[in-house]
Amino acid sequence: MTAQRIYDSVADDFSRVNDLIIQRLSSDVPLVEKIAQHIIESGGKRLRPLLVLLSSRASGYSKHEHLKLAAVIEFLHTATLLHDDVVDTSDMRRGRSTANANWGNAPSVLVGDFLYARAFEMMVELKSLPIMEILSHATAVIAQGEVMQLMNVKNPDLTEDQYMTVIHNKTAMLFEAASHSGAILANASDTRKQALKNYGKHLGLAFQLVDDVLDYRGDAEAMGKNVGDDLAEGKTTLPLIHAMATSSDEGRQLIRQAIRKGGLDDLPKVLDLVNASGALEYTMERARAEAAKASDALNALPASPHKEALELLTQVAVARVS
Numbered sequence: 001m002t003a004q005r006i007y008d009s010v011a012d013d014f015s016r017v018n019d020l021i022i023q024r025l026s027s028d029v030p031l032v033e034k035i036a037q038h039i040i041e042s043g044g045k046r047l048r049p050l051l052v053l054l055s056s057r058a059s060g061y062s063k064h065e066h067l068k069l070a071a072v073i074e075f076l077h078t079a080t081l082l083h084d085d086v087v088d089t090s091d092m093r094r095g096r097s098t099a100n101a102n103w104g105n106a107p108s109v110l111v112g113d114f115l116y117a118r119a120f121e122m123m124v125e126l127k128s129l130p131i132m133e134i135l136s137h138a139t140a141v142i143a144q145g146e147v148m149q150l151m152n153v154k155n156p157d158l159t160e161d162q163y164m165t166v167i168h169n170k171t172a173m174l175f176e177a178a179s180h181s182g183a184i185l186a187n188a189s190d191t192r193k194q195a196l197k198n199y200g201k202h203l204g205l206a207f208q209l210v211d212d213v214l215d216y217r218g219d220a221e222a223m224g225k226n227v228g229d230d231l232a233e234g235k236t237t238l239p240l241i242h243a244m245a246t247s248s249d250e251g252r253q254l255i256r257q258a259i260r261k262g263g264l265d266d267l268p269k270v271l272d273l274v275n276a277s278g279a280l281e282y283t284m285e286r287a288r289a290e291a292a293k294a295s296d297a298l299n300a301l302p303a304s305p306h307k308e309a310l311e312l313l314t315q316v317a318v319a320r321v322s
Helices: 003-008 011-024 030-040 047-058 065-087 099-103 105-125 129-151 160-185 190-217 238-246 249-261 267-277 279-300 305-319
Strands: none
Touching: 003 011, 003 047, 003 305, 011 030, 011 047, 011 065, 030 065, 030 099, 030 105, 047 065, 047 160, 047 190, 047 305, 065 099, 065 105, 065 129, 065 160, 099 105, 105 129, 129 160, 160 190, 160 238, 190 238, 190 279, 190 305, 238 249, 238 267, 238 279, 249 267, 267 279, 279 305
């Protein structure tokens, strides 16, 4: 099974989710539609709605409400991207101008709010209190993760445990909510619900850890962002944490100063220290360990093409270059 066959396993569902997303972006305010469509169509992999489709189908679901749930997850994710780009003052995402670069901060924030509201409208239509509980909790946790990250900008004293908490809240939480809610919609057993919840959590952590590596090793054209963007924004990610822990006093101080200052003036020296310390290999080891935990969680599911696709997704997460 190739990476493309992950999507092929739910190709009809995926196409219908895309149609539903476009349909539910409808607004009487043209600028709302324009900004929302700009980011929705910006070339993302739509992994989170994919998780809903695969998790529900792997749990034996045969109806169609999972399409709406997948669209809800994508709207929640897109809303966070709009707000993230404003907070980070980003002008590029996936190789395209961000909404805030094109239309300004205020419209971007307000359209993010619109997408949150539309997501909760559709969530109510699902008529599932457990799913509403999961997704409303996830939304709150993600917001807290964003605040935690903001509080730690240019903070070189962030510990590894603290950083894992930040990336769980900021990134892995929506992966977890997607796979967990898909299992709940399918009325899976408690064991399988917990298994798919764990799967999403560990897959999301693996995904973010690989992102941390790609920020120092990746292909800028493939990623649609520049190498070193995290350092430029003063973000203390795991490669820097490990490099500081294993470098000489002089190297540690250089990295600390680069984090506090932000920008890219010290990037070549920081890259040398990151590479010399084995920090990228260490972070990839952590990513592979999380992917293995995600794979192990799938043992609770019966054999199916959708379970096979979920398994392959754990491999793709740690093998990607963008």
